[in-house]
Amino acid sequence: MHDVLKYESLPAWTYTSQHFFELEAEELFRKNWQLVCHTSDIPNAGDYFTFDFVGEHVFVIRDDKGSISGYHNVCRHRAARLLDGPSGNTKGRITCPYHAWGYGLDGCLKAVPYKDQFVGLDETRLGLVPVEVELFLGFIFIRIKGDGPSVADQFVPALEDLAPYRFEELQPLGRVTMRPRQVNWKQVADNYVDALHIPVAHPGLTSLMGNSYGLEVVGGLHKMWGDVRTIRGQGPSVRMYREILPDMDHLPDSKKHHWLYYRMWPALAFDIYPEQVDFMQFIPISATETMIREIPYGLPDDRREVKAARYLNWRINREVNREDTELIIRVQEGMQSSAFTSGPLAKTETCLLDSARQMRDALPVASSRLEPAGPYEKDG
Template sequence: MRRVFRPSWQIVCHVSDVPNAGDYHTLEYAGESIIVIRGKDDVIRAFTNVCRHRGARIVDGPSGCAKKLVCPYHAWAYELDGQLSAVPIRGTYPQLDMSKHGLAPVDLEIYRGFIFVRLEDDGGPSVAQMIAPYDHEVAHYRFEDLRAIGRVTMRPRGVNWKNVGDNYSDGLHIPVAHPGLTRLMGTGYGVEAQPNVDKMWGPLLMRMNRNPSERAYLKYLPRVDHLPEDRQTLWTYFKLWPNVAFDIYPDQVDFMQWLPTSPTECLIREISYAIPDDRREMKAARYLNWRINRQVNAEDTWLITRVQDGMASESFTVGPLSEAEVALRNFARKIRRLIPEARQHRAPAPGWSRTSAPAA
């Protein structure tokens, strides 16, 4: 948590999810609850969801709207910019400097309309710097104009978060375990890795397909005028260090992140966005996209569960990686640099995290 997640950028929502003053979204991870809220001055800010009086959580739920943020415990009130503005029985706090007890701010970055937060600044790159090698590709999809077409879903998984990420960036299992993707893309699936972002892609094969959902998707997917020809039938995936992904289709964009909840459990958080388009063909394509990927997700859940179960065996040791597993190699190098103990075949003794330090 300290070396990987607190310094990493985590996606919260899109600016279109907080369109008006007082609109907020929350994100809970790494033992923290974060509020992202739009102020009366139209500025979007992030704070920890913690009252500066006795530490109570201020808001509940994934989203809402408030004229002020009022703690339900003792009614300390904060303005939308985080400043403490009201304290009941104020006179009984003679030494209180209200200007010093505003909500604790959290680093925030907006990348092409998506809002990211970071608990600690370790000098690492911004979101824009991380995805810079592919920003020219992302630009085609008009992220700034996206709107949510569903709701945030939270899917618990009984696996370590790294198993989800490794599976996401693994191209070798596609022809083995995903018959649907293989029918759609043939052998055209590609994987490459940059220092802080992986890219996976597959051009769709516009050929006869026996699967009803896949055949209908290929039939009804309409032309998207703002996309170049080579992206009209291209599925592209980007994974940002360490656990945030964008699935980019001609018809929609999904984000997904996998948040650790224990060494053997995580929570997958995801939602779909799209540029408003009322064409019947587009509505059909988006529905069929969901049907296709629901099956892919079920296959991946089965796979990562088998890996987690196998890792519990006394016989398990870290296996070799193919030269083709470029994204997994890149991720493993970063984890091992931050947590040298990750090189071991067995978990270190209890208490190791309090005494060990990252390699130089």
């Protein structure tokens, strides 16, 4: 890659072009792993969890033998959605609400009303269409297509770092939260790994971590971190969080007051705190719309101090989210201006540089400073 281009942000048109959005949906989101939920979200036979993204509708389900599978949430008869809501239990049978076609927990077609009226019906070929599933540290990932590296392979550089948090034992602390943003998904993802804006735009977060915030690229992952410190001038939520956070016996001393973040390409983030673990996904809706999907998890702990720390964590991050929302809207508006094509990136902005590199590697057309005229493919 040309040295100048290497230190430039992605061109503005990639944040506004609907055609590029459709290319990302096909080449990035359908071909890369997407996180659905944790195994603890579907503990019993018939429990399911749904996930929608870029026109795909899928669900993961636990069968009566305890195995977890994933399927397209689409009836094979007339394409009706089968399972509603973010989660639930099928009571042993998946029944289409349109014409009552029935499927087993293994995805096989089990019931066809008025079967004698169909010509040449081959029930063995009309089971639910499966999706690829991978279980990683208790989390359930799906992939629509593609043959890239597994989730486990991608997280090899982080395994030692993550081990003390006992991901497999996590339990949900709440429901799925969906937060719409009127920006391109890359605005959210870029902002997540942008460290230079934190002392400028996040006084609360800065007062929590001081100058301990750091970031680096580890393999294909982006890692950020900071230590909770006692600093003069902290707001009440920050000060109380620091004071009330109890000793978490399962963590080594180096992580007992440590906030840790990992981003996995293209649009998944883990926020890892001493008292809980959250995941966030930046799900593209259109070229200028994104849905942030998140669920918090934690190890079982009934201590009042832990419950209070989790609440204060939510308050701190709610303010950070409000600040970030204002910032990414400012940037999205600027991307639509004729005055901006792309901008320089500092050598220290390692994660932003790597994001741009990964995008240009996956979709070389993103190397063009101006959007190509007419229809184009990923290579331009």
